[in-house]
Amino acid sequence: MTAPAIEHRPTATAKILGVFLAGAAVSVLLGVYGDTHTPTGEQPYNLFFTATIQLKVWFATAAVALALLQVLLAMRLYGKLNWPRTTPSWLGDAHRLCGTLAFLVTLPVAYQCLWALGFQSTPTRVLVHSLAGCLFYGAFVAKVLSVRVSGLPGWSLPIVGGIVFTALVVVFLTSSVWFVTDGPAGLPIF
Amino acid sequence: MTSDFTTPKRTTFGRIVNGIEVIAVIAGLVWVFMLFANDPGTGGVADAGKPGAAIFASNCAKCHGADGAGLIGPQLAGTVVDRYPDVADQIAVVTLGRKGMPSFDGVLSEGQIQQVVEYTRTGLGG
Numbered sequence: 001m002t003a004p005a006i007e008h009r010p011t012a013t014a015k016i017l018g019v020f021l022a023g024a025a026v027s028v029l030l031g032v033y034g035d036t037h038t039p040t041g042e043q044p045y046n047l048f049f050t051a052t053i054q055l056k057v058w059f060a061t062a063a064v065a066l067a068l069l070q071v072l073l074a075m076r077l078y079g080k081l082n083w084p085r086t087t088p089s090w091l092g093d094a095h096r097l098c099g100t101l102a103f104l105v106t107l108p109v110a111y112q113c114l115w116a117l118g119f120q121s122t123p124t125r126v127l128v129h130s131l132a133g134c135l136f137y138g139a140f141v142a143k144v145l146s147v148r149v150s151g152l153p154g155w156s157l158p159i160v161g162g163i164v165f166t167a168l169v170v171v172f173l174t175s176s177v178w179f180v181t182d183g184p185a186g187l188p189i190f
Numbered sequence: 191m192t193s194d195f196t197t198p199k200r201t202t203f204g205r206i207v208n209g210i211e212v213i214a215v216i217a218g219l220v221w222v223f224m225l226f227a228n229d230p231g232t233g234g235v236a237d238a239g240k241p242g243a244a245i246f247a248s249n250c251a252k253c254h255g256a257d258g259a260g261l262i263g264p265q266l267a268g269t270v271v272d273r274y275p276d277v278a279d280q281i282a283v284v285t286l287g288r289k290g291m292p293s294f295d296g297v298l299s300e301g302q303i304q305q306v307v308e309y310t311r312t313g314l315g316g
Contacts, residue, residue, distance in 0.1 A: 033225060041256035044228075051260055093204045100207070100214045107221045114225060116261060117252060123292070179262070182290055 016156050019145045023160075027138025034119030034130065042116050045108065052116075056109045057176045063102045063109070064172045067165050070098035074161060102168075103140060110137070129174035136167035242309025245302050249294065250310075258314035263291065267314040280307050 010018070043052040073095040075081045113133060120126045143160045146152055200208075247256070254260055258267035274280035284303050287293030294303060 037225075039252060041251045041261060043255065043259060043261065051265070053260065053262055090201065090203050093201070093207045097207045097210060100211050104210075104214050104217060107217055111221060111224065115228065120252070179290070 012151055012153055015149055015152055019142050019149060019152070019156070019160070022145055023138040023140075023142030025138070026141045027134040030114065030137055031119055031130070031134040034114045034134070037114070037118055039118035040116050044112060044115065047108075052112050053179065056112060057179055059105045059109045060172050060176045063105045064168060064176075066098045066102035066105070067168050070095055070102065071161070071165055073098060074158075078158070099143075106136070106168075125174050125178060129171060132167045132170035132174065136164065136171055139163040139167055240309055240313040242302075242305035242307075243313055245298065245306040246309050246313075249298065250306065258310060266310045270310050270314075277307060277311065280311075 045055070046052055047055055049055040049058070072081065073091055076083070076087065077091060077095060110133060119130045119134075121130070139160060143157070143164050146157045146160045246258075250263075250266075252261070253263035254266050259265050270280060274283070281303055283291060284298075284307055285293065285295050285300075287295075298306065
């Protein structure tokens with residue numbers, strides 16, 4: 001006679017802990033890479049911009065605009081906004097698209113940051129920018145996992161999504177906004 | 191409350207978004223690969239033998255680029271002489287700072303500032 005098999009399913013707490021640990025690991029790894037990698041000080045690409053910094057400012061702006069739109073769509077999906085009155089069937093897909101495109105446009109920006117500049121701790125603006133940049137990708141991974149892993153508490157996705165958005169806005173404020181308002185080169189017109 | 195925004199019935203738009211998500215995953219993996227695989231380049235300072243080159247490498251290159259082509263800070267190579275025909279004006283900017291440019295007063299000596307300024311005007315192809 002064999003004992004009945006006991007199925008051990010991870011609890012919601014274990015799942016959310018796993019999601020947060022995965023995100024934290026990504027953030028830490030990016031920070032370690034940025035700190036240990038010798039910055040090249042090069043401009044790896046400009047695309048159709050006059051310099052990499054112009055590309056970064058505009059791409060970061062596009063990422064924040066897309067992320068803002070994604071937050072608005074999420075608020076409608078969660079019923080926090082009542083417009084449009086009926087939820088179109090494509091709203092969820094539009095939400096996913098905005099987030100995916102926002103992530104894609106951050107990649108060339110973050111690549112140049114990590115590869116050419118690295119993690120810097122001075123001045124304070126740059127330290128905050130470096131930390132928020134690492135946090136953004138960790139939180140992004142946690143958010144994607146939160147969507148994919150079933151059985152998580154309902155509060156987890158809005159919290160993680162909020163962290164992703166906040167980190168991106170901090171990155172934007174300490175780079176693009178700083179560059180335009182207080183940077184050495186003024187408004188980057190392509 | 192569900193944590194999944196995907197619609198149960200997959201539309202053409204939904205399939206397109208799925209495809210873009212796959213592209214994003216691949217792009218993310220390529221991004222990580224490039225961070226480690228891409229040659230870091232020479233990273234060297236142009237005309238490293240000239241006086242001021244080492245000062246430039248440790249204090250200026252992280253914003254203006256190792257070759258002075260510009261990064262966060264503007265391009266210096268080939269432009270500073272036109273921008274500052276009078277060398278004293280450039281020395282003043284380095285010493286006192288200006289907008290995003292930090293002040294190097296107290297960080298570099300007067301002689302070092304003169305050396306690095308001279309280097310940006312000649313060693314970088316001023």
